[in-house]
Amino acid sequence: MCLAVPGRILDISGDDPIMRTGRVDFGGVVKEVNLAYVPEAQAGEYVIVHAGFAISTLDEAEASKVFEYLREIGDLDELEVGDDAVY
Amino acid sequence: MRFIDEYRDPEAARQYAEALAKITTRPWTIMEVCGGQTHAIIKFGVDTLLPPQITLLHGPGCPVCVTPVELIDRAIELAARPDVIFTSFGDMLRVPGSRTDLLSVKAGGGDVRMVYSPLDALKIARLNPDKQVVFFAVGFETTAPANAMAVYQARQLGIKNFSILVSHVLVPPAIEAILSAPDCRVSGFLAAGHVCAVVGFEEYYPLAAKYRVPFVVTGFEPLDILQGVYMVVKQLEEGRAEVENQYSRTVRREGNVPAQALLREVFQVTHRKWRGIGEIPHSGLALRPEFAAYDAEQRFGLAGPGVEEDTECISGLVLQGVKKPHECPAFGTRCTPERPLGATMVSSEGACAAYYRYRRRELFSDPA
Numbered sequence: 496m497c498l499a500v501p502g503r504i505l506d507i508s509g510d511d512p513i514m515r516t517g518r519v520d521f522g523g524v525v526k527e528v529n530l531a532y533v534p535e536a537q538a539g540e541y542v543i544v545h546a547g548f549a550i551s552t553l554d555e556a557e558a559s560k561v562f563e564y565l566r567e568i569g570d571l572d573e574l575e576v577g578d579d580a581v582y
Numbered sequence: 583m584r585f586i587d588e589y590r591d592p593e594a595a596r597q598y599a600e601a602l603a604k605i606t607t608r609p610w611t612i613m614e615v616c617g618g619q620t621h622a623i624i625k626f627g628v629d630t631l632l633p634p635q636i637t638l639l640h641g642p643g644c645p646v647c648v649t650p651v652e653l654i655d656r657a658i659e660l661a662a663r664p665d666v667i668f669t670s671f672g673d674m675l676r677v678p679g680s681r682t683d684l685l686s687v688k689a690g691g692g693d694v695r696m697v698y699s700p701l702d703a704l705k706i707a708r709l710n711p712d713k714q715v716v717f718f719a720v721g722f723e724t725t726a727p728a729n730a731m732a733v734y735q736a737r738q739l740g741i742k743n744f745s746i747l748v749s750h751v752l753v754p755p756a757i758e759a760i761l762s763a764p765d766c767r768v769s770g771f772l773a774a775g776h777v778c779a780v781v782g783f784e785e786y787y788p789l790a791a792k793y794r795v796p797f798v799v800t801g802f803e804p805l806d807i808l809q810g811v812y813m814v815v816k817q818l819e820e821g822r823a824e825v826e827n828q829y830s831r832t833v834r835r836e837g838n839v840p841a842q843a844l845l846r847e848v849f850q851v852t853h854r855k856w857r858g859i860g861e862i863p864h865s866g867l868a869l870r871p872e873f874a875a876y877d878a879e880q881r882f883g884l885a886g887p888g889v890e891e892d893t894e895c896i897s898g899l900v901l902q903g904v905k906k907p908h909e910c911p912a913f914g915t916r917c918t919p920e921r922p923l924g925a926t927m928v929s930s931e932g933a934c935a936a937y938y939r940y941r942r943r944e945l946f947s948d949p950a
Contacts, residue, residue: 496645496673496931497618497724497776498802501585513735522583529701532727532841541585543779543832546671546721546728547699550838551779553585557831561805565594568601568812 499545501553502528504538519544585831589803590626598808599631602815609635610818611767612811613760613903615753616774617644617931618802624936626804632811639767639903640936642756643774645721646673646929647901648856649749654679656884657747660716661687661694663882667710669703670718672696673929678922700732700746707736707744716878719746724776726750726867727841730848733869733876745878750867751854753777754785759862760902761793768903770814772800772807775829780845782837786825794823801829848873857925858898895924900933907934908945914938 502519509515512531519528519542528542533549536542542549614620620640623629629638642648658679661668668684675684675696688694693713697703700717707715719729729746736744753774760766773786778799786797796817800810810828817824827833847870854866869877879885894912899905907913907926917923919935926932930939937945 496671496721496929497616497774499724499776499779513731513738529731531731532838534840543776545724545776547701548728548731550724550727550776550841551832554831558585560830561589561809562594564809565597565601569597
């Protein structure tokens with residue numbers, strides 16, 4: 496039910512803030528999405544879409560955190576256990 | 583797809599599992615309260631990568647599953663009316679009411695339509711001015727802004743033949759109900775990422791402090807869930823009970839402020855009954871009096887006493903994490919997705935349906 500999918504905004508139309516709509520590309524499938532809740536979002540940016548609404552913008556700077564965290568815990572591990580490290 | 587595929591990398595998953603095994607010294611029970619996460623955990627076998635001391639419990643995270651049976655009955659009553667076009671997300675259509683389901687009403691000639699967004703229902707209302715169009719507004723905080731906007735636009739545009747049957751529920755009160763139960767076994771929570779994308783995660787700080795349990799806001803891909811579990815276990819092993827955010831690419835602490843503003847304008851907090859659990863105070867949303875004209879229960883005079891369920895379904899115990907789906911004697915025999923006894927077997931996000939779909943073979947071939 497709470498499934499929400501990231502897609503890239505192709506273009507934006509609608510002057511009325513509550514009707515602000517964008518065409519959003521989900522890996523080749525393009526859908527109309529209401530952008531009223533992400534007034535800051537611009538064409539070219541990624542938004543998280545649920546039930547026809549963008550509920551959040553995707554912060555690309557944060558997107559690699561999952562991998563950075565993994566590297567950090569791997570590095571800590573190396574410090575602690577020396578040659579018995581993950582890598 | 584970008585921002586999905588990279589979070590399914592098997593090598594990184596293996597490394598997370600290895601790191602997790604290294605820090606786990608004791609048994610811990612962690613609950614997710616989101617059907618999307620339950621589905622991903624079982625589909626990708628995330629639970630099979632975890633050290634044996636860690637148990638994942640699947641909480642009441644599927645709004646379809648917790649919608650009370652009397653509300654399904656009201657939906658069915660509305661859908662059967664000749665003057666009504668009844669619209670709903672697809673996963674509500676097969677949920678059993680006390681006697682039948684919406685799909686059967688459709689097969690019997692009722693105008694029941696599956697929509698992707700409540701705005702589609704609003705469009706149907708504009709195109710069919712001689713009909714009453716009702717949308718089944720089910721969901722958690724994630725879905726509430728969409729439904730609030732549909733009602734708000736209906737009023738702005740003067741669309742009078744549109745109303746919603748509201749069954750909105752809220753996650754934090756359900757978590758508190760689980761934590762305050764005397765037999766609570768949960769040592770930490772994965773907080774549902776998309777719920778928090780809308781409402782933020784301020785509400786978890788008092789819960790973490792009061793019940794001394796960690797909360798980690800977590801995403802939906804396998805690596806998100808593994809990192810979320812790692813962060814919860816790390817807190818538990820270090821004796822901390824804090825709120826952390828694994829899903830920072832999508833969730834900000836304050837949530838989506840414009841969405842919250844419209845939610846407050848259209849909805850107010852109310853007590854709600856959860857199927858299989860019972861009434862939880864302040865655990866749902868209802869339309870504000872200013873929007874009562876768009877409330878299907880009022881428009882059609884539907885409110886009335888509830889019905890008691892009489893089945894062998896143990897979904898209430900499953901939803902509270904007391905039992906696993908396969909511990910039910912009816913699982914996979916008298917209860918299947920084709921002939922469900924309860925909602926946890928209907929929705930693809932229900933724990934029973936996920937176990938049936940992805941685990942049936944091993945469960946039935948394993949005598950343990």
